[in-house]
Amino acid sequence: MKIKYEHVLPMEIEKRSFEIISEELVRRGIRLNPELEPVIKRVIHTTADFEYAETLTFSPDAVGHAMQAIRDGACIVTDTRMVMSGINKNTLEKYGSRVYNFISDEDVAESAKKNQTTRSAACMDKAAGLNVPLIFAVGNAPTALIRLYELIQEGRICPKLVIGVPVGFVNVEYAKELILKTDVPYIVACGRKGGSNVAAAICNAILYRMDETRGR
Amino acid sequence: MKIKYEHVLPMEIEKRSFEIISEELVRRGIRLNPELEPVIKRVIHTTADFEYAETLTFSPDAVGHAMQAIRDGACIVTDTRMVMSGINKNTLEKYGSRVYNFISDEDVAESAKKNQTTRSAACMDKAAGLNVPLIFAVGNAPTALIRLYELIQEGRICPKLVIGVPVGFVNVEYAKELILKTDVPYIVACGRKGGSNVAAAICNAILYRMDETRGR
Numbered sequence: 001m002k003i004k005y006e007h008v009l010p011m012e013i014e015k016r017s018f019e020i021i022s023e024e025l026v027r028r029g030i031r032l033n034p035e036l037e038p039v040i041k042r043v044i045h046t047t048a049d050f051e052y053a054e055t056l057t058f059s060p061d062a063v064g065h066a067m068q069a070i071r072d073g074a075c076i077v078t079d080t081r082m083v084m085s086g087i088n089k090n091t092l093e094k095y096g097s098r099v100y101n102f103i104s105d106e107d108v109a110e111s112a113k114k115n116q117t118t119r120s121a122a123c124m125d126k127a128a129g130l131n132v133p134l135i136f137a138v139g140n141a142p143t144a145l146i147r148l149y150e151l152i153q154e155g156r157i158c159p160k161l162v163i164g165v166p167v168g169f170v171n172v173e174y175a176k177e178l179i180l181k182t183d184v185p186y187i188v189a190c191g192r193k194g195g196s197n198v199a200a201a202i203c204n205a206i207l208y209r210m211d212e213t214r215g216r
Numbered sequence: 217m218k219i220k221y222e223h224v225l226p227m228e229i230e231k232r233s234f235e236i237i238s239e240e241l242v243r244r245g246i247r248l249n250p251e252l253e254p255v256i257k258r259v260i261h262t263t264a265d266f267e268y269a270e271t272l273t274f275s276p277d278a279v280g281h282a283m284q285a286i287r288d289g290a291c292i293v294t295d296t297r298m299v300m301s302g303i304n305k306n307t308l309e310k311y312g313s314r315v316y317n318f319i320s321d322e323d324v325a326e327s328a329k330k331n332q333t334t335r336s337a338a339c340m341d342k343a344a345g346l347n348v349p350l351i352f353a354v355g356n357a358p359t360a361l362i363r364l365y366e367l368i369q370e371g372r373i374c375p376k377l378v379i380g381v382p383v384g385f386v387n388v389e390y391a392k393e394l395i396l397k398t399d400v401p402y403i404v405a406c407g408r409k410g411g412s413n414v415a416a417a418i419c420n421a422i423l424y425r426m427d428e429t430r431g432r
Contacts, residue, residue, distance in 0.1 A: 006390075013386050021385065047411060081301050085297050117226055167262065171222055196298070197411050
């Protein structure tokens with residue numbers, strides 16, 4: 001056995017992980033913008049992939065906008081159940097917020113079939129009918145991100161934040177570039193990488209940041 | 217806009233993604249073992265990370281063992297809800313199987329507190345009480361993998377397959393090396409990388425392989 005066991009108490013594991021990430025960022029000569037640091041580090045924590053320090057792209061004050069939106073009653077819409085499953089619901093509910101995911105809804109399946117699109121894209125249309133401010137967390141389907149872009153352009157939806165981190169090989173980079181062209185606040189992982197775990201990590205980083213700055 | 221839109225029908229996106237992955241593997245000079253190919257390609261599909269072509273490590277006939285185990289009634293135990301959420305339950309149920317996850321159980325929280333361990337590790341103890349053959353899919357917690365190793369060594373559990381792909385910085389590589397030392401069938405992502413999405417992708421790759429080879 002070459003690798004030694006490091007004794008860390010269960011409740012200290014996350015703290016120790018973030019220390020290791022910070023040390024390794026210094027070793028790699030990467031200095032993060034303090035405002036973006038909690039999000040970038042949590043994504044690295046979730047993926048063990050330091051590439052995200054280079055690829056995560058933020059519109060000005062994206063994190064601040066998102067925190068204010070949740071305080072003002074914004075809810076989160078996800079493209080997959082896995083993103084929904086990864087978001088810390090206890091923390092979210094503390095702020096009176098909740099997560100919506102429509103992927104299993106009968107009407108979404110029907111609308112996707114009718115419009116020859118994916119169910120994830122049809123979910124965005126359904127979200128346009130919600131009467132609350134919305135944050136979109138897209139971790140899987142570029143088709144959802146493209147449809148979201150169209151709905152923004154048509155003025156049918158005005159997200160408080162778009163977390164655009166789908167992963168894959170077909171139109172993923174294209175979909176992300178569309179979001180970069182909009183005027184809405186965004187956090188986008190440029191390139192092919194991303195995923196449901198990345199989308200959930202970004203949501204949680206924003207929520208934990210709200211906890212940390214509460215009452216300041 | 218530098219990146220062009222590729223017109224692909226919704227139901228063709230996955231097929232096209234796998235074609236791109238295959239082409240890129242050839243370009244990188246990587247030739248996969250045909251038996252392991254469906255699993256490795258699905259993990260790359262889920263992560264857009266070609267590193268997994270190098271780091272995924274399989275015990276002999278791990279995929280075959282897993283397929284036979286599910287046919288013989290094996291169920292899947294996961295360390296997080298996110299892994300559970302990512303597994304294709306429709307396909308799994310077709311084979312009379314199901315997924316167990318105990319992370320939210322009251323008795324698991326109590327046992328974790330009592331034993332100063334994580335809830336994920338306590339889930340493994342609870343799984344030892346199940347009276348069916350089991351496949352373990354660990355995508356998050358190295359503590360779960362370490363506890364699983366101990367239970368294997370104590371003869372209290374004999375998994376049909378261990379999917380050992382936790383991600384992170386504290387004892388993750390250590391935990392994976394323990395599993396490589398056992399006699400049980402395993403699929404392990406060596407190094408720090410892995411995740412709930414990777415664990416779910418491996419489960420789904422096995423299930424889809426069962427569909428493809430059905431009746432042969």
